Amino acid sequence: MRSFAPVLTVVGAIFVIWYFAAVALNSAWAYDKAKRADVSLSFTEMIADTMAQKKPLLPAPHQVAGEIYKTTVQKKITSKRSLIWHGWITLSATLLGFAMGTGLGILLAVGIVYSRAMDMSVMPWVITSQTIPILAVAPMIIVVLNAVGVSGLLPKAIISMYLSFFPVVVGMVKGLRAPDAMQMDQMRTWNTSKAETFWKLRLPSSMPYLFPSLKIAMAASLVGAIVGELPTGAVAGLGARLLAGSYYGQTIQIWSALISAAILAAILVALIGVLQNITLRRMGMLR
Amino acid sequence: MIWIVGALIFWAAMWVLNVQLSNGPRTRITTLAVPFIFGVTLLVLWEGIVRGLQISPILLPPPSAIAVRFANSLPILWVDFVQTFVKGALSGYIIGCGAAFLTAIAVDRSPFLQRGLLPVGNFVAALPIVGMAPILVMWFGFDWQSKAAVVVVMVFFPMLVNTVEGLRAADHMQRDLMRTYGARYWQGLAKLRLPAAMPFIFNGLKICSTLALIGAIVAEFFGSPIKGMGFRISTEVGRLALDMVWAEITVAALAGSAFYGAVALIEKAVTFWHPSQRG
Numbered sequence: 042m043r044s045f046a047p048v049l050t051v052v053g054a055i056f057v058i059w060y061f062a063a064v065a066l067n068s069a070w071a072y073d074k075a076k077r078a079d080v081s082l083s084f085t086e087m088i089a090d091t092m093a094q095k096k097p098l099l100p101a102p103h104q105v106a107g108e109i110y111k112t113t114v115q116k117k118i119t120s121k122r123s124l125i126w127h128g129w130i131t132l133s134a135t136l137l138g139f140a141m142g143t144g145l146g147i148l149l150a151v152g153i154v155y156s157r158a159m160d161m162s163v164m165p166w167v168i169t170s171q172t173i174p175i176l177a178v179a180p181m182i183i184v185v186l187n188a189v190g191v192s193g194l195l196p197k198a199i200i201s202m203y204l205s206f207f208p209v210v211v212g213m214v215k216g217l218r219a220p221d222a223m224q225m226d227q228m229r230t231w232n233t234s235k236a237e238t239f240w241k242l243r244l245p246s247s248m249p250y251l252f253p254s255l256k257i258a259m260a261a262s263l264v265g266a267i268v269g270e271l272p273t274g275a276v277a278g279l280g281a282r283l284l285a286g287s288y289y290g291q292t293i294q295i296w297s298a299l300i301s302a303a304i305l306a307a308i309l310v311a312l313i314g315v316l317q318n319i320t321l322r323r324m325g326m327l328r
Numbered sequence: 329m330i331w332i333v334g335a336l337i338f339w340a341a342m343w344v345l346n347v348q349l350s351n352g353p354r355t356r357i358t359t360l361a362v363p364f365i366f367g368v369t370l371l372v373l374w375e376g377i378v379r380g381l382q383i384s385p386i387l388l389p390p391p392s393a394i395a396v397r398f399a400n401s402l403p404i405l406w407v408d409f410v411q412t413f414v415k416g417a418l419s420g421y422i423i424g425c426g427a428a429f430l431t432a433i434a435v436d437r438s439p440f441l442q443r444g445l446l447p448v449g450n451f452v453a454a455l456p457i458v459g460m461a462p463i464l465v466m467w468f469g470f471d472w473q474s475k476a477a478v479v480v481v482m483v484f485f486p487m488l489v490n491t492v493e494g495l496r497a498a499d500h501m502q503r504d505l506m507r508t509y510g511a512r513y514w515q516g517l518a519k520l521r522l523p524a525a526m527p528f529i530f531n532g533l534k535i536c537s538t539l540a541l542i543g544a545i546v547a548e549f550f551g552s553p554i555k556g557m558g559f560r561i562s563t564e565v566g567r568l569a570l571d572m573v574w575a576e577i578t579v580a581a582l583a584g585s586a587f588y589g590a591v592a593l594i595e596k597a598v599t600f601w602h603p604s605q606r607g
Contacts, residue, residue, distance in 0.1 A: 047445075048444045048448060051444035052448060158346045160350070161359065162350070162362045162363050166367060166370075174542040176458065176542045176546055178580075180549065180561070180562060180565060181561060181573050188386070188387060260456075263456055264456040264458060283459050287466065287550055299463075
């Protein structure tokens with residue numbers, strides 16, 4: 042709660058800057074219109090106009106909020122203009138990709154921790170794999186998979202998976218190696234098998250490392266799903282809304298898609314945060 | 329069939345070799361050789377499966393075809409590389425990281441602003457900022473300026489968060505010592521807190537190095553002059569010339585790895601005192 046006021050201040054400052062920027066960027070078009078209509082604008086009229094243009098360079102926050110309200114609450118969920126419908130399509134790809142990425146990440150991490158050969162050969166390539174700008178080649182992956190007959194959710198989920206497995210691998214390798222020599226020795230004195238050591242010592246002690254990685258993975262997976270939607274012919278999803286908006290200059294639509302993606306990301310990450318709190322508290326790791 | 333069996337045998341043999349190598353004593357050569365062998369194995373497996381199953385080159389070209397295409401179109405690849413990496417990504421990276429660094433120093437004196445900026449910055453850093461690309465292309469035109477702008481927006485917040493975090497890394501004892509020396513604010517910053525922040529700053533720089541390339545390439549999908557890696561990828565996908573696309577991916581991967589490696593090398597030289605560097 043101590044940081045409540047500062048955060049509020051910063052967010053407030055962002056809104057103020059946003060409004061000023063909207064006025065500054067949109068004023069040219071407002072004056073242009075007035076000139077063609079042969080009327081002169083007073084300062085207040087100019088401000089009012091910049092707040093209510095149809096295709097502004099930078100829409101004001103309340104315009105974006107209005108558009109989001111219009112496309113979520115007032116439209117039927119099944120309508121193709123509903124942001125909830127588009128958001129759901131993106132969300133399902135995100136969640137599938139996140140689940141696959143987490144699974145792959147944990148498997149790889151277990152392999153890396155238990156096999157020296159895998160540690161030495163796979164780990165450097167896992168790191169290298171992330172310097173390949175996968176987002177940039179996402180369109181190609183989508184097109185190629187489409188050509189093979191894999192379409193719909195899976196291609197997007199594969200891109201999400203590629204982005205989200207990396208933080209999980211790194212976090213889990215660190216976490217599975219977190220038990221110190223004393224604890225490992227204790228397990229040995231109890232004559233535990235490898236599997237038991239894994240389930241009763243290594244896995245529990247990796248939990249504090251797993252959840253922060255999951256948060257990063259979730260955010261990355263959403264980005265992957267959105268970029269994956271860009272080349273699919275702009276049919277559905279938040280990414281498709283972005284692309285369609287940019288084709289037709291519908292800036293308000295772009296910003297509303299962008300903000301709803303942000304809200305979605307915030308909700309997903311917060312959900313993992315709640316899960317983290319519950320799990321760690323029940324395991325007695327959180328005071 | 330021969331191709332597949334051959335590739336699988338090669339894979340098994342290399343795996344055994346790798347297990348042998350990694351169970352032996354750990355020297356400089358083995359730590360380099362093991363991942364190298366693994367990479368070569370992957371390439372051989374890829375080549376063998378593509379040839380063995382006779383996968384159409386329109387879907388997945390074999391590595392040999394990509395290498396040929398790469399060698400034959402070096403001039404085009406170079407032009408694209410300069411347009412996207414040097415002009416777009418690198419300039420945006422420098423501007424973005426520089427701006428974030430200066431902002432972090434500017435808010436450094438106000439704990440109030442810092443407490444507000446950190447959660448907000450963390451939040452924004454997790455957002456799909458790539459989505460800003462169409463807007464920025466609309467604002468700054470089709471040439472590299474808009475790509476640099478996308479990169480600036482993408483790298484700003486991760487860098488800001490890391491720098492602010494780093495400036496708090498020096499502990500109380502050390503700060504008190506500076507105070508007993510009678511050091512002024514700027515002296516304390518230059519002699520103690522900036523050096524202490526370097527591991528965090530380089531962490532940010534490393535994260536941003538991969539983000540920068542992604543931002544520059546993705547921004548080109550929304551409009552670009554007739555050169556650039558993103559432009560080439562999207563048009564060659566349309567022409568189904570996948571070997572060219574893979575050649576561009578190779579360039580991107582090489583550039584990305586080299587960029588990351590360069591930052592890591594500088595980090596090693598600057599933060600030689602940090603436990604993680606002393607090994």
